[in-house]
Amino acid sequence: MYRVSTFESLRYRNFRLFWSGQLISLIGSWIQNVAQGWLVLELTNSSFLLGLVNSVGSLPVLFFSMIAGVIADRVRKRNLIIITQISLTLLAFILGVLTSTGLVRIWHVLIIVFLVGIVNAFDMPTRQSFVIELVGRESLMNAIALNSSIFNAARIIGPAIAGIMVSSVGVAGCFYINAISFIPVIIGLSLINGEFRVEREDDSRSLLEDLRLGLRYLKSNREVLLIIVMIAVNSIFGMPYTVFMPVFARDVFKVGARGLGFLMASVGIGALIGALFVASIGRYRKKGRILFTGLFSFSTSLIIFSLSKNYILGLLALTFTGFFMIMFTATANTLVQTYTRDDMRGRVMSIYTTFFAGMTPLGSLQAGAISSLWGAPTAVLLGGIINLVMAVTIFIRFSNMKNL
16 A cells, blocks of 8 residues: 555654654744844845855755764764754854844854854754654655655745744844744653664774765665765755746846745745655655656756746746655655665765755855856756756666666
């Protein structure tokens, strides 16, 4: 039986605690992201510094995630996630205090964003590799898809609330709200039952030795390695399309700031629907077929969007882009965890995270360079084509992948 209840994983008490806490926290994080951008513009009136703040937040994921994965394989993941959530609470509170007292400067924001990036470098691979310990292998895809659903629900709800909150309680109030939003996650994690620790055969190895073992293991696991290659190429060439939404709104579709909001919302709506769809087919056995269907269709939707001159067609293309993006990424995450040994999962997921999230600055850089030469539609078009060629090449050369 391939179809299951869309919310199957919520029957597990531990996952319910984890999932519900994350929903509240993610909304708070999106509120802070919007307020933080507004604060940077108020302080500097510089779009360059706005972009710099975003890059500074992404770089630690690229540099620290792999070491974080080694640590995640050595300790109780629940305890490490509690530490990261407490750290994020404190950083949000500090930024709120600096802002409400009028002491905040751009260098404060840069430092705090960088520290948040370091915390996220430890949090992301640990949190992702913890899910399978909450629900088991059979329900893993459903759980990952449900996590994606709350992320995309939050990206729709959070900015909408932020727009109201910035004008009503101020930027500092938004930071305090985010700090409070981490409390349900911490409480939920504290209530989760179980030890959740993989016993290691040798505790005397150094971090670097453990990291080398993880890289060697990944090299020998061809299926997982190929999926991570697909994720890396997609992150560098496929995902930067979001950077150009303001350009499409202003110069291509000529719909202004209001139209930009609908463009961004269409991606989120498509992704939310996609996440719920993937959750409903979580026990489908041949997940490789879902993986390639998602990647082929995402790339095709991206190409259609890049060629669109009509605003309504652009909205539809972006909705499908969001839908198939989640189909691909949620399935990739599931397959990587399913085909990875328990004692290596933290390290492998840290490598996955490095290429999934840590490649953002590199992807934005290459897309920006192409855009400056030939325009944003061409940059998105080339990204979609490269993505599609990569998918077809792997599908033909490694045809057994579709039967995973």
